[in-house]
Amino acid sequence: MTDISASTYVPNLSSSAFSQLKGKTTKIGADGANADTQTFTVGKAGEFNFKINDTFTNVEIRNDRNEVVTTIRSKESAADASARLGPGTYTATFSQANRAAGVRDYSLDVTERQNILVTGGGAMLKGTAQPPGNGDTGIQKHTFNVVQGGTFTANLTLPNTRWAMMDKDGKVVAASDSGKPDDQQTFLQKPTYKLEPGQYTMVVVPPSSLQSPTDFQLSLVPRNADLSESGLTQESAIQKTLRERQDRLRQWASDTKTTTTSKKV
Structure with a gap:
């Protein structure tokens, strides 16, 4: 900085x-x-x-x-x-x-401004979250270009942070609210997001309690969608809970995406 x-x-x-x-x-x-x-x-x-x-x-x-x-x-x-x-x-x-x-x-x-390319091997966003203040909400916007579609999980290193990814039509395709860093979940507990080739906008909302500029990483990791805790394709109880959680987060993002004004973006 x-x-x-x-x-x-x-x-x-x-x-x-x-x-x-x-x-x-x-x-x-x-x-x-x-x-x-x-x-x-x-x-x-x-x-x-x-x-x-x-x-x-x-x-x-x-x-x-x-x-x-x-x-x-x-x-x-x-x-x-x-x-x-x-x-x-x-x-x-x-x-x-x-x-x-x-x-x-x-x-x-x-x-x-980072224009992230997402391939079959995934992608990584590196950013610096800024503490809100003086009318600044700290919200950031970043562009993702998916050149190879697939199913991915997301790892976010900044706790208590919300994010949502929208396609070019404004439809929310992925969202999360990390009460703790996403990497504290096991790999099979993580929700998955299916991304088709195209351009996406990601909105990152850092926690309001942030006191100083903080570096963070958000990585998309390819995932076999058929894997489960039991090794079966049938939806497990934890997958059902995570899916319902993601549905609620997508609804939140759809309700609020038009009111954000910021970010690295």
């Missing part, structure tokens, strides 16, 4: 998995609102997620040709956007939508 709070330091976003631009809106922008600017560089081409953690704050990012590459406008809660950036120097301008607010602190989280 890179914490960028000094305007004299020009960070390279490609050199860190997570960066945060912090400052105060001590200047005056072209529209008369309190504002501030920061400069950063990109060492190699990539897609980045930008999330402003402050309410009623506008962010405009321009390249070295003064072209706008992305804008973010938060209202009552955190807001995010993603942009594909090539190597070069960029300027981020932060301005307040509420002119009567006076000088305010701001922070912008930057992560490299």
Whole structure:
């Protein structure tokens, strides 16, 4: 993690998995609102997620040709956007939508967007969960591209975390709520998820009790769906309980997926 709070330091976003631009809106922008600017560089081409953690704050990012590459406008809660950036120097301008607010602190989280490829051998997502605060829910979004379909289990190393995976039509195809790390379950106790080839979006909701940035991994592991605790194809009692649990989680994800606004994503 890179914490960028000094305007004299020009960070390279490609050199860190997570960066945060912090400052105060001590200047005056072209529209008369309190504002501030920061400069950063990109060492190699990539897609980045930008999330402003402050309410009623506008962010405009321009390249070295003064072209706008992305804008973010938060209202009552955190807001995010993603942009594909090539190597070069960029300027981020932060301005307040509420002119009567006076000088305010701001922070912008930057992560490299991961487009995960899922093959017959599975896949792994590596991320950093951020503690919620200042209107930021900590919610992350990540893209999974399934090139070889199959049945998978999921291992999540971050406790007390909810996640859901939706297909391109918004249908929830997998969901979980880890009261403890998923890897504490035995292999045959884990619920399975059948994924067809295509693009999926995963939403990760870290626990509200998170106190500091925490690295985590979420891996998809191929699984023979016919295996059971007894070695039979018939559904066992624990499989029935897990299946019913997954049905409830999918219903939760379907009810809430349209209200999330964030994440590495």
